[in-house]
Amino acid sequence: MKRIFLNRLFLVSSASLLFVYGIIYACGGGDDWDYFGYNSNFTPETFADKSYTPLFLSGGIFYGIGYDTEHNSRFNNDIQADWETYLKGKANPATISYFLIGPDKPSSYEDRDKPLENKPEIEQLHVFYKTKKENKASLKWGKKISLKDEKIKNFIEFLYLAQKIETVSIGGDYWSYDPVVAKTFDDQKMIQSIENVYNTTSDAFLKNRYWFLTVKARFYSNDKQKAVLFFNKTEASVPKNTLYYRALSYVAGINYKQKKYAVSNYLYAQVFDKCPEMRVVTAYSFHPQNDADWNKSLAMAKNNKEKAALWAIHGYYKDEKQAIEKIYDLDPKSEHLNYLVTRLVNKQEQEINNSFQQKAEENVPMKQQTIAENKSENQAKLNKSAFDLISKISAAGNTERPYVWDLVLGYLQTLKGDYTSADKNFDKAEKILPKTELAGYQLRLLRFVNNLSKIDKLTDKNEKTVLADLNWLYYELPKTYKGQEFRYQNAVSWSRSCLSTLYREKGNPVMAEIFGESRYSYWNDGNAFYDNEKVLLDMKAFLAKPNKSEIEKIGSGVYSLKLKDINNFQAVQATFKNKIPEAIAFMQQTDSVQYSQFLGNPFNGSIKDCHDCDHVAYQKKKYSQIDFLNTIKSMQDKLAQKEDVYTNSLLLGNAFYNITHFGNGRTFYETSIVGSGSSPYTFRDSMKKMITNCDIPKMYYQKALEAATTKEQKAKCIYMIAKCERNEYYNNKYNSLKNWWEADDDKINFIAWNGFKTLKKDYSDTKYYQDIIAECGYFNTYISQ
Numbered sequence: 001m002k003r004i005f006l007n008r009l010f011l012v013s014s015a016s017l018l019f020v021y022g023i024i025y026a027c028g029g030g031d032d033w034d035y036f037g038y039n040s041n042f043t044p045e046t047f048a049d050k051s052y053t054p055l056f057l058s059g060g061i062f063y064g065i066g067y068d069t070e071h072n073s074r075f076n077n078d079i080q081a082d083w084e085t086y087l088k089g090k091a092n093p094a095t096i097s098y099f100l101i102g103p104d105k106p107s108s109y110e111d112r113d114k115p116l117e118n119k120p121e122i123e124q125l126h127v128f129y130k131t132k133k134e135n136k137a138s139l140k141w142g143k144k145i146s147l148k149d150e151k152i153k154n155f156i157e158f159l160y161l162a163q164k165i166e167t168v169s170i171g172g173d174y175w176s177y178d179p180v181v182a183k184t185f186d187d188q189k190m191i192q193s194i195e196n197v198y199n200t201t202s203d204a205f206l207k208n209r210y211w212f213l214t215v216k217a218r219f220y221s222n223d224k225q226k227a228v229l230f231f232n233k234t235e236a237s238v239p240k241n242t243l244y245y246r247a248l249s250y251v252a253g254i255n256y257k258q259k260k261y262a263v264s265n266y267l268y269a270q271v272f273d274k275c276p277e278m279r280v281v282t283a284y285s286f287h288p289q290n291d292a293d294w295n296k297s298l299a300m301a302k303n304n305k306e307k308a309a310l311w312a313i314h315g316y317y318k319d320e321k322q323a324i325e326k327i328y329d330l331d332p333k334s335e336h337l338n339y340l341v342t343r344l345v346n347k348q349e350q351e352i353n354n355s356f357q358q359k360a361e362e363n364v365p366m367k368q369q370t371i372a373e374n375k376s377e378n379q380a381k382l383n384k385s386a387f388d389l390i391s392k393i394s395a396a397g398n399t400e401r402p403y404v405w406d407l408v409l410g411y412l413q414t415l416k417g418d419y420t421s422a423d424k425n426f427d428k429a430e431k432i433l434p435k436t437e438l439a440g441y442q443l444r445l446l447r448f449v450n451n452l453s454k455i456d457k458l459t460d461k462n463e464k465t466v467l468a469d470l471n472w473l474y475y476e477l478p479k480t481y482k483g484q485e486f487r488y489q490n491a492v493s494w495s496r497s498c499l500s501t502l503y504r505e506k507g508n509p510v511m512a513e514i515f516g517e518s519r520y521s522y523w524n525d526g527n528a529f530y531d532n533e534k535v536l537l538d539m540k541a542f543l544a545k546p547n548k549s550e551i552e553k554i555g556s557g558v559y560s561l562k563l564k565d566i567n568n569f570q571a572v573q574a575t576f577k578n579k580i581p582e583a584i585a586f587m588q589q590t591d592s593v594q595y596s597q598f599l600g601n602p603f604n605g606s607i608k609d610c611h612d613c614d615h616v617a618y619q620k621k622k623y624s625q626i627d628f629l630n631t632i633k634s635m636q637d638k639l640a641q642k643e644d645v646y647t648n649s650l651l652l653g654n655a656f657y658n659i660t661h662f663g664n665g666r667t668f669y670e671t672s673i674v675g676s677g678s679s680p681y682t683f684r685d686s687m688k689k690m691i692t693n694c695d696i697p698k699m700y701y702q703k704a705l706e707a708a709t710t711k712e713q714k715a716k717c718i719y720m721i722a723k724c725e726r727n728e729y730y731n732n733k734y735n736s737l738k739n740w741w742e743a744d745d746d747k748i749n750f751i752a753w754n755g756f757k758t759l760k761k762d763y764s765d766t767k768y769y770q771d772i773i774a775e776c777g778y779f780n781t782y783i784s785q
Contacts, residue, residue: 039349041349041488041490042487043442047339055343056342075277084096086155086205087155088151099155158206165217165220169220184220184221190217245278262296264285269282272312286317312327320340320344328393332399344386345412353374353381356500357369370505371505390412402432403428403434411446413425441486444472445473455502458502473492474492496516499516510539514555514559525684526687565671567589573690576669580636598624600617600658605720608775635655645703646708653701653720660727662723669687674687674690688735698721712767715768722759729750750778759772
């Protein structure tokens with residue numbers, strides 16, 4: 001398998017990661033999905049700058065990305081843009097990108113140790129400048145760019161020195177369980193030459209880059225303290241740009257290595273505050289060892305903004321509420337407040353019970369809640385001190401984004417049950433809300449949650465207050481929303497559960513099922529609603545109803561089961577009850593389902609139950625489900641006329657055996673209502689009993705036995721009956737248990753069923769007897785005792 005690598009840029013370093021972060025590659029590549037996106041109504045991307053995204057509340061290391069894998073590419077775009085501006089058209093963007101990053105093509109895992117094509121060419125161009133002698137690279141690039149141009153020369157010479165440091169600063173993108181050994185750059189002469197260029201050049205752009213390269217080179221040397229000394233000596237003359245804060249992160253990393261944790265964390269906080277691109281790096285690297293370290297870092301802060309930055313990272317690890325409180329007192333306009341409040345709200349959401357169910361004892365079904373019970377439980381879980389803090393900040397209206405606090409307060413008021421106040425705060429937020437799609441969607445969603453939460457008992461009047469939003473959630477958004485950030489899936493699930501509960505309390509089981517259908521299950525155990533024939537018929541009448549109300553149309557549209565599915569379930573049930581004309585009538589109303597083909601021949605009877613074997617075996621005729629039922633009816637008609645009783649009875653026994661769990665035709669019953677699975681214990685009891693019962697095939701095998709005229713025929717019938725006896729034995733042994741592993745270890749794997757005894761006693765001289773020995777381990781073990 002090939003793995004695509006990130007492009008490498010020699011000018012990028014992992015800064016503090018060398019000592020603190022390490023290089024985390026395991027599972028690199030990140031998460032495309034995060035659990036919180038499906039368990040929340042509050043989309044953090046609406047409220048905070050993009051640089052905070054990895055720091056949103058997450059079930060992984062970082063939200064959305066899993067692990068930070070941009071160590072080698074984080075600043076690629078910025079660096080290229082800077083050099084494009086410096087060169088001012090003397091080289092096109094593709095050429096600049098080639099020299100900075102390498103060829104514009106992915107490299108495979110097999111090529112991971114090969115140098116990029118641009119590296120030797122930079123070496124050769126450096127030699128060309130030094131010796132004035134043409135070489136392969138100068139001849140190639142002299143046709144594309146002016147190598148005599150002073151800025152082009154400066155560009156190449158800088159890259160020549162930079163790529164020397166790259167040999168230790170760029171890490172491989174492969175993952176490893178082993179610790180990454182830190183490399184050092186020990187060419188002191190080269191480091192000094194870089195610093196000399198910094199000291200002598202008068203070009204501000206180059207001076208800034210050679211300054212950073214000097215810090216970087218000394219950081220990766222075996223005398224890292226010189227990086228700190230150089231930084232402290234020169235920082236006053238350096239512009240406070242991205243390069244400055246990247247260099248500052250080196251200094252922070254060195255202090256961490258020297259166990260100067262208070263200084264290290266203080267510096268990381270400055271980088272976090274001033275360099276958004278490095279927020280994910282500095283947040284991970286920030287680690288006070290104890291309260292004393294933390295208090296020392298706070299004491300180092302020169303102003304309120306620096307203190308606020310410290311609390312901003314501290315809140316990521318500790319207590320968002322405390323951090324918000326501290327930062328708000330220090331700097332109400334701090335943008336760090338925005339990301340912290342999203343974490344606060346998302347944490348509160350994790351406490352909320354959206355299922356309208358309460359956990360009962362082990363192996364006991366969940367208890368259904370009423371609307372009142374659910375609201376009472378959730379209101380009790382609301383963090384009162386956090387609510388009071390949000391109320392205070394919202395009322396003051398003096399933050400960078402006041403609408404954030406109004407929306408948050410409105411949402412918390414919804415959870416608290418103060419729906420009128422929530423409406424007022426949503427109205428307040430709307431007046432100053434950004435005119436973006438995400439902001440508009442977020443407001444609409446929170447209003448919807450508030451409006452549906454207002455309803456304690458469903459009426460024709462209050463039902464109308466949510467119809468438009470239900471259409472929006474269930475139909476419009478899935479079709480029109482092309483982004484990935486907006487969290488509306490939880491509102492879909494919650495609203496269906498809420499409406500189902502409202503209809504259940506109203507005494508309408510059909511609409512309760514329509515909205516409350518179980519949509520997620522590890523095992524597909526089917527739908528027990530349809531075990532009750534009365535409500536099954538009521539559901540069919542509802543789905544066939546032509547003049548549905550608006551909410552009925554919405555519900556039936558999102559309900560996964562249609563009339564054909566219910567008819568198919570009834571056809572399956574009728575078949576297992578041996579009511580074939582009835583089964584045919586239902587199957588004919590299943591649209592295309594009736595033409596689904598069996599994977600194996602359902603009329604074949606094998607010695608061993610191996611459905612995979614039967615599926616790959618040659619089949620002269622493929623049977624659809626409707627063919628299967630019609631063929632059964634034809635055989636039953638012949639049997640009623642006493643026509644070829646042995647053959648028809650045997651084939652009917654095979655047919656009914658193969659549609660049980662033990663046969664080759666499980667697809668006949670595997671539906672959304674019955675369920676599916678490789679073990680009968682994943683099915684609900686009613687269906688488990690239906691699909692494991694072999695009474696009907698056993699009856700037909702007995703008829704065949706009675707009509708058999710040869711010992712070979714009789715041996716076959718007796719063995720088939722023995723298989724039914726075997727299945728019945730295991731059904732009785734395990735069906736009464738809640739879990740199969742609870743079975744007593746009675747050391748009995750199988751017993752000598754009557755059929756086995758009869759075969760051994762009376763039919764050992766038949767060919768079929770020898771076939772059984774060859775294929776049936778049970779029987780072979782029995783006769784070998």
